[in-house]
Amino acid sequence: MKPTPFDYTAPATVGEAVALLADETREAKVMAGGQSLVPMLNMRLARPELLVDITRIPELGRLHVDEEGALRIGAAVGQARVAADTAVRDGWPLLAAAIGHIGHPQIRHRGTVCGSLAHHDPAAELPTVALALDARFVITGVHGTRTVTAGEFFVATFSTAVEPDELLTEVVFPPPRAGHGWAFDELSRRHGDFATVGVAVLLQRDPGAGTVRTARVVFCGAGPVPVRLPSAEDALIGTDAGEQALAAAARAVHAGLAPGGDVHATAEYRREGAAHLLIRACITAWERCP
Structure with missing residues (x-):
C-alpha cells in the first residue's frame, strides 16, 4: 500500500x-x-x-x-x-x-x-x-x-x-548517579525485533556494608506503559544481591508483574521471561557497581 x-x-x-x-x-x-x-x-x-x-x-x-x-x-x-x-x-x-x-x-x-x-x-x-x-x-x-x-x-x-x-x-x-551499576536485557524472537519483554536495572552499592543501597527495576513489554516494580527493588535493597535475594526478586516478578498475552507470547511466558531477565540483569549490574 x-x-x-x-x-x-x-x-x-x-x-x-x-x-x-x-x-x-x-x-x-x-x-x-x-x-x-x-x-x-x-x-x-x-x-x-x-x-x-x-x-x-x-x-x-x-x-x-x-x-x-x-x-x-x-x-x-x-x-x-x-x-x-x-x-x-x-x-x-x-x-x-x-x-x-x-x-x-x-x-x-x-x-x-x-x-x-x-x-x-x-x-x-x-x-x-x-x-x-x-x-x-x-x-x-x-x-x-x-x-x-x-x-x-x-x-x-x-x-x-x-x-x-x-x-x-x-x-x-x-546527571549520572555515583556508585551505580547498570544493565539492560531483553527477550525477543529475533535480533532487531521489538522486545517480548525487557528490563532495565540500576543498583547502588553501599561501600561500607557491601550491600544494595538503592535499586531501580523497570520492565518493557509488561503493560501499556513501562512498569516499575518496587516489590522487586525492595527484595534487593539491603542484601548482597546473592542467590537468595535474586530468588526473592524473581518471586516478586511472578507475584507483581501482570503482562498481557498476545500472538507473540502468553502472559505467563512474559512473566517467566521477565523473572529470568531480572536475575541476569541484577548479576550484571552488581558486577558493574564501583
Whole structure:
C-alpha cells in the first residue's frame, strides 16, 4: 500500500512548527526519523494531511551536557549519534546500551530518541530507560513550554502527555548517579525485533556494608506503559544481591508483574521471561557497581 496524499513542510523554527500543529483546519503529524511514522503512512494507519519535518530546526539537533551535568537530547537527534557519543557512553551507559537493542543499524541511524519516546510503543526500549533514569520531557506548544516527568509522560499504548498541537522538543536525563551499576536485557524472537519483554536495572552499592543501597527495576513489554516494580527493588535493597535475594526478586516478578498475552507470547511466558531477565540483569549490574 501507499500513503494517502499529504502536504509536506519543513519549518525553520520551533514556533513555526507548533503553529502548524495548532492549525485545526487540517491534521498534521511530526516527522523526524520517520521509522515509526512512515510504515504507518504506508499501511494507512495514519492519514495526516500535513507532514511537519522538524529536522531543519537547528536547536532540535543539539546533543549536549548542560552546566548542571544533565544530558539534553533534542527532538531531531538520531539514536546512533546518541549511542556513539563519548559523554553518553561514560555518563549514561544504560541509555547507550538500550539503544543498541533497537532494530538494526539502519533504523538507529535514521530513528530519533525523542521520536521513539513520543511514539511510545510499550515494547520499546527507550521509554523503559527514561523511567529508570528519571528523565524529564520538554513539551512546547503555542502557549508556551512545560516539563513533565517520565511517570507523567507515558499515558497508555501509543499515547503520551504530548497533545496534538504540541511538540516534544527535548528529553533531559539527570546527571549520572555515583556508585551505580547498570544493565539492560531483553527477550525477543529475533535480533532487531521489538522486545517480548525487557528490563532495565540500576543498583547502588553501599561501600561500607557491601550491600544494595538503592535499586531501580523497570520492565518493557509488561503493560501499556513501562512498569516499575518496587516489590522487586525492595527484595534487593539491603542484601548482597546473592542467590537468595535474586530468588526473592524473581518471586516478586511472578507475584507483581501482570503482562498481557498476545500472538507473540502468553502472559505467563512474559512473566517467566521477565523473572529470568531480572536475575541476569541484577548479576550484571552488581558486577558493574564501583
